[in-house]
Amino acid sequence: MISIGDRKLAFRASGVILAFVVAAFAYSTAIFAENSDKVKAGLAIWKTTGCADCHGPFADGDREDDDFPIGANLRTSKLDPAALKMTIRCGRAGTGMPSFDDGGYTTRECYGRPPGARPENLQPTPRPLTPDEIDLVIAYLQARIIGRGEITREECLSYYDDQPDTCEDYK
Numbered sequence: 001m002i003s004i005g006d007r008k009l010a011f012r013a014s015g016v017i018l019a020f021v022v023a024a025f026a027y028s029t030a031i032f033a034e035n036s037d038k039v040k041a042g043l044a045i046w047k048t049t050g051c052a053d054c055h056g057p058f059a060d061g062d063r064e065d066d067d068f069p070i071g072a073n074l075r076t077s078k079l080d081p082a083a084l085k086m087t088i089r090c091g092r093a094g095t096g097m098p099s100f101d102d103g104g105y106t107t108r109e110c111y112g113r114p115p116g117a118r119p120e121n122l123q124p125t126p127r128p129l130t131p132d133e134i135d136l137v138i139a140y141l142q143a144r145i146i147g148r149g150e151i152t153r154e155e156c157l158s159y160y161d162d163q164p165d166t167c168e169d170y171k
Helices: 005-046 051-055 079-092 132-145 152-158
Strands: none
Touching: 005 051, 005 079, 005 152, 079 132
16 A cells, blocks of 8 residues: 555656756757757858858759859768868868868968978868857757758749749759
8 A cells, every 4th residue: 555655756756857857848848949059050151151152052973153163062961060060160271172161271380280381282271160160050950961862842932932933843
């Protein structure tokens, strides 16, 4: 037989557990909203700093204008966040990938090289990015691009702000 004291203890314990579950849910919802905001901000940077000029709108290397170098297909990339950050910050000399960090090579090391002169064959950047902006682009790439496979209609609509005519070729 369960005593009244045991019932009160069980009731309190279930209340504590419920409070933890509610707090965990609220925390995860806040984190999701924060990550969603970061992804949206990263997409905005992607669209406005020349990334799509070379990598294409969906980062598959299918650029829309032949005047720009062909960027890597990031949908199949195996780069981890640290490698992405180094590549965006420092660029890749001789490949068309610009350095988006004004201080890259000159005041901050790149690829283990101590600060010094920038490589001669480094593509110029459309505009430099702050470290926070680089992190936002990486958040976007990780959430919506890397490992995603084929481009979906949903992705197209998200990129082009729900303009269905632009996305008729995607399923």
